[in-house]
Amino acid sequence: MRAADRLGLPRLLHPVAWWAWGLGLATAASRTTNPVLLLLVLAVATWCVLERRESGRPGTFAMFLWIGLFAIVLRVVMAALLGGGVTGRVVLFRLPEIPLPAWTSGVRVGGAVTAEGLYAAACEGLRLAAILVCLGAANSLASPRRLLRYLPATLYDVGTAVVVGLTFAPQLAHEAARVRAARRLRGHSGRGLRELARLLVPVLENAFERSMELAASMESRGYGRAVRRSTGSRRTASTLALVGLLGVVAGLYGLLDASTPELLGLPLLLAGALVATAALWAGARRDRRSGYRRDPWGLPEWGVLACGVAPAVVLVVASGRAWPGIVPVQVPLTFPAVPVVAVVGIAAAALAATVSPVPPRRAELRAATSGATPTAVSP
Structure with missing residues (x-):
């Protein structure tokens, strides 16, 4: 066990761990339209950013919060103007309606605006906002430039x-x-x-x-060095990479859309990831590149990874088995049921702010405030 892991000394967490945590939390948000669970996801992401964001870095998380708020407002406004969502019973007000052809069934311009329709649109917008905020949290906790250091040589x-x-x-x-x-x-x-x-x-x-x-x-520093590869190996690697990426995209779509068959979700995603990894590995064997010293991967990284996987697994299983409250009934308009297991799974992601080490600059600020001397560990 490394000294940094045993003593909890300040250091930067591996960027892959933070991005895996953010993607896991975003996956959990994509499987539900329950506003209570989505607000909990937003609270967990915000809490981890406030506790573990490196001091001195530009604050980009607030921008994602504003973008998420704009997504909610836009979704509600579009539902009020164009409809196409839930047909409710409680009419709030009526807008001047423009007659449309018969083949545009389900779409309107103006007309009755119901409370159920606005509520459903707000939940859909809140789900998109939660996904964006989770990605913004990962971006704030781990710089994309640090993550790019771990790209394969291909x-x-x-x-x-x-x-x-x-x-x-x-x-x-x-x-x-x-x-x-x-x-x-x-x-x-x-x-x-x-x-x-x-x-x-x-x-x-x-x-x-x-x-x-x-x-x-x-x-x-040698960045202009050319690499000699045969035409056959280049075509093979390109074909494998293209097939793998198509599988990953289709698998992500199936994973995010609960209405698709189960085979189009996680199995296709794993198969595409394996093919893409094989393509990158084959290309990296012929394309040797030197790199800087890597960040350590220890117990804190495994803990943060587990905190991100837990809500994703719980919400994927819950949506697959149609637990009550995961996709709440919107007509009639009632307070949604809140599954306790889903709440515990999402709340487990907040433990990432506890199991991860304190960034060095934040530790220096805390030490300067308290008068102590911090001890930092370089990655």
Whole structure:
């Protein structure tokens, strides 16, 4: 057992563990429309971000919260205007209705707006918001740039391009803000399309200079090395990767949609993942790449992984067996039943904030506040 695992010393958790936790929680959210369970998912994701987000990183979690709120509002507004959802009994108000042809049955423009229809739309929007927030939590807890370090050698070129994009997109926005502030100091208003056009030249010039510096730095470290592979091996690896990715996409769709056959869900997802892994492994054997020192994988990573798998397994089983309260009845409008086992499964994901180590920067802030001296362990 590593010293960091035994003593609970501050360090960064392996990014794969956080993303597996976020995907597991998102899978649990996708299997239910119970607002109580979905709100619990949101609370668990928010709690873990507040407890284990690395201090000093840009706060992107709030953006996902706003996007989720926008998804709920948009879904409710579209249900009120176009219908197409649950036909309720309690009419709240009526909108001017536009007659539509007979072949558009189930779709309307205007008409009666019912409480049951708005409630069903709000639940659907809340489910989408919960999925987005879970992914946003994983993004806030583990930087995507750290995750890209673990891409197989076959995806080396794609990973390099994504890393460059993730590095320079925030810098481009920062450069635009800096140039705009400088122009304001010179007496310019900083508003309007004409002022925006004047920002493009200095911002793009600085971005081009940074790109040239990064290209020279990467070339000096061997990033431009060519790899020689035969045509047959390249085609075989590409075919396996394409088939595997198609299987993964179809399996994810079957896993997220409870109305699809069971064979289209988890079995197809596992088969596609195995084929894609075989393709990546075959390509990595012929494409050797050096890498930086890897993050450790110890007991905290296994604990966070288990905390993410638990709600996914419970909710997938619950939706497959149609437990009461997983997909609550919306007509008539009543308070939904809350399965205790599902609540316990989702609440177990909150233990990730306990079993995971404290990030070093957050530990330094806590130590500075309390007057203690933190001891950090490098990965």
